Amino acid sequence: MKKRIGKRPICLEEYVPINGISQFLYHLGTRRDNPVMLFLHGGPGSVESLFTRTFQDKWEEIYTVVHWDQRGAGKTLARHPDQFPTMDVLLQDLYEVVQYLKAKYSKRQLVILGHSWGSVLGSLFIRKHPEDAAYYVGVGQVVNMLENERVGYQKVKEAIVLSGDRRSLKQLESIGEYPGENIVFNREFLKKCGKVRKLQGKYNLAVKIGIGIWFTVFQSPIFRFSDITSFLNLAKANAYLHQFLGSFNLREEPAVYQVPIYYILGGNDWQAPFVIAQQYFEEIAAPRKGIVILPDAGHMTMMDQPDSFYDALRNISRMEESNA
Template sequence: MKNKLKRLIYLEEYISINGIKQFMFHLGTSYDNPVMLFLHGGPGSVESLFTCAFQEKWEEIYTVVHWDQRGAGKTLTKNPDKLPTIDLILQDLFEVIQYLKKKYNKQKIVILGHSWGSVLGSVFIRKYPEEVAYYIGVGQVINMLENEQVGYKKVKELIEQADDKRSMKRLEKIGEYPGNKIVFNKKFLKKCDEVRKLQGKYKLGMKIDLALWITVFKSPIFKFSDIIAFMKIFQANAKLHSFLGEFNLSNEPAIYQVPIYYILGGNDWQAPYIIAQKYFEEINAPNKNIYVIPNAGHMTMMEQPELFFDALLEINNTEVKNKCHFIQKSEDIAYDEYLESKVR
């Protein structure tokens, strides 16, 4: 039974976005709740298949919409030759938000970006701040090259401390990593895959194991074609990987026109939390806050779901209070202007 929780909002659909049919999965309990668009990682690694592992409580305060991006998941399966560039996917995202605003009668949408989604989300909110109520970055990527440098150094440090000779031999076989520039070719991807496995072993990053695949297979929307799509992500997202390799948020002033929230895993060294933490200090935004979740790695919301939800609840409550304060202030100003007009 797909909608086993009897959610008021439960919808799988393909919508025409920027010339192709793209997949969205909606879950929620009230049409009055704010709409959160979840931007998945990768590029190409959809997280619509993991909703049952972490999202149940979220749906009490948000209508959560997962979108399989161009070049990913069910959207890739339906459009195997319609592959993404950064300009295409930004336009896709803009159109997805217009659709959601109209469907749910909202003026703005909340964006949560995880890993690659945090790159896409950060670029989008700079370009279209008027479309976004606020932004939540999870596994936030600041500088891709620095990510790999710091993450590699950390796993090497732990391997040395553990006197893990077998893992040290694997590191030595990798050789220089990541180099002075990231180019997502076969050679780099092979090295990166080995580093990720070692990070997973030491609980520093996402671990792709049997438990993860069982979660996928239990998803109410899982199809075997999703596995085939996952196997194609590097080829399908080659142009996005090129953009990602050179990505560095610090190249521009850390000035944002929307509230910014970061939820980071205190043991995330795949997108090292210490880099995002340092960058966050520089952020100038209407409102901001940062949450570092202990004993959580790159899949923060799955590894510490209760603490993650507590952070989301606090963020939502803060934004509700801010909105009420803004409305009250606007009403006070309007009333003062009315009184002044009477005096005249």
């Protein structure tokens, strides 16, 4: 266990025994009696514990926020480079993390926030264990991976055609049929997907991994050089999860949830197109639900518009407090 002295009363890094291996948790908060939010990062394998300074300070006034580097990701992968997750294993990991945090903070339930891949994991978890979730917040919510890629491809094609960018159009057309009738995360698909993401990034429709991202990572108080190794190994470590993700479709089951559901979406997110989540949201039956679309935010919604994102979270928190 490793503690850090900071301005926050709750500021803790630790490795906890979870489902047979030690897994990394990063806690930040201002009051122990605040609700505990478990942040489920994207990817699979792309930890967001290294980005907390870019968006999270205000959150910590209303939540104790805990980041978990999942099996096959970040500091957990660095410590266990041969432990690769399957979906069943990861859901069990998550269950044990939740039980640990409930006991640590004396909470009956946690707030679950899932971003991108984390929204897949979070949506499945709250269906399986609704008793553990006070409410769920989906960000960059994934509903159907195949539909995501089809809609995102058409959007970037429209943008390229409207701009008269013949060079980019030629690059896009060279990819051929995309994404196809189904998604298999093999080398051919990953190559095509990489080209689509690059063009989406050019038109600010998807995340661009540039020097700015790495500068933010290097500034994190918990950054270690082993984090770079984990980033380079994340595709191999999460191969089983990528295959699961390729066929993922929330609509395979009725959109009925036993916990309140909230979505905060980027109105310029075409990596996990917000229009798909917006349509699915209308189908949801839940004790309470709400949706906020931030017009100038993309897939990294909380980093793109941190103040507006915080306002949305604060309103959700107040709504849930009034219904407690």
